Amino acid sequence: MAKISVLVAVYNTAPFLPQCLDSLLSQTLEDMEVICIDDASTDNSLDVLHRYAGRDARVRVIALDENRGQAHARNVGLSCATGDYITFVDSDDWLSSDALEQVCAAFCQEGVDCVLFRVLYVYAGGRQKAYPMPCFETMSGEEAFRKSLTWEIHGxxxxxxxxxxAYPYDDSQRAYSDDNTTRIHYYHSRRxxxxxxAYYYRQRPASVTHRASVRRFDFLLANERMRRQLIEIGASDEILCCYETERWLNLVGGYLFYYLHRRELSAADRRKGRKIMRHVWQTVNLKQVQSSLKRxxxxxxxxxxWLLFRLQEELYFLLRGFAGRNKETV
Structure with missing residues (x-):
């Protein structure tokens, strides 16, 4: 049994894999396992993984026959993880050499069930920017859950x-639903x-979260799944109200994405986006949304x-200063 298991889901990231894997195999903490799951890559990522596995017995490679997304790939790796603690590193990211040792030391504190890395965004050209998270020693799991809703703490x-x-990755959507798992883990943690x-988080314009794609609306569907999960685990009314308020804010944010980028989407994708937004508009429990926000x-x-709601959004974003951008008949 390893002290810590590191899950690395891989899909077409061959140019970045050496930096990721080198950072893991040079950790000051040696008692670990690195489980690499190739999600049916079409480049030479799998060859790179096999090369590293041949050099270090701590690397295990699992090759999937079908591409089903990061959350599914991580769950395959999770099923065979043996570590006391489990973490992930995206295959284009990397860790500081002492990161896992620091994590394991933090787990020695009384009641700690989750430990956050210090995150540094890395941009093209090497520029770095720290994730703006307030410093803290420990907090309750419920407090961490609340702060994660608005990204005051990262994932x-x-x-x-x-x-x-007990709570594997939510793979209900190919993108964004893994955030749900993070929040459930915080919620079920004592501290x-x-x-x-340090976790070095590479910022790539080609990633799903950095381009105009209909998959951005998956975020709203993942929010709905999160609400169902909270109900299933018996979350308090206070938590549900907090999350429904966040769902409503995310709907407005989703409409802003649509307002700005609809000309970059196909007609079919625009229809799909509107359908998803209308579904959210109909299903949010307004009794649980913050009253002042609704006014x-x-x-x-x-x-x-629904047409009146859309007209409100169009006028709202027009008045906010987005005049003339990507106009379309409502």
Whole structure:
């Protein structure tokens, strides 16, 4: 049994894999396993993985026959992870040499079930920027859950093995739904800590979160799945109200994405995006949304008419200064 298991889901990232794997195999903590899951890559990623596995017995390679997304790939790796603690590193990211040692040391604190890395965004040309997370020693799992809703804390972390095994990755959507798993892990933790071990998070314009794609609306569907999960685990009314308010804010944010980028989407994708947004508009429990927010122009539900709600959003973003950008008949 390893001290910590590192899950690395891989899809067509051959140019970045050596930096990722070298950072893992040069860790000051040697008691670990690196489980690499190739999600049916079409480049030479699998060859790179096999080369590293041949050099270091701590690397295990699993090759999937069908591409099904990062969350599914991580779950395959999770099923055979043996570590006391489990974490992930995206295949184009990397860790500081002491990161895993720092994480494991933080777990020694009383009641700590999750430990966050220190995250540094890395941009083209090598420029780095720290994730703007307030410093803290530990916080309750419920507090971490709340802060994760608005990204006051990030989702690069390690968790005790039994918690992760009980709550594997949510693969209901190919993108964004893994955030749900992070929040469930925080919610079920006694205490959440942070450490100084650095996670270097590469920012690539080609990634799903950095381009105009209909898959951006998956975020709203993942939000809906998160709400169902909270109900299933018996979350309090206070937590549900907090999350429904966040879902409503995300709907307005989703409409802003649509307003700005619709000309970059196909007609079919625009229809799909509108269908998803209308579904969210119809299903958010407005009794659980913050009252003051519902009285604010741009956020008023206007449940008498979807067309009227859309007109409100169009005017709201026009008045906010997006005049002349990607106009389309409502």
């Amino acid at each position: 690069c972390y390690a968790v005790r093995g039994p918690i992760h095994k 959440v800590a942070c450490c100084d071990g 604010k122009f741009g956020y008023m539900p206007l449940h008498c008419s």
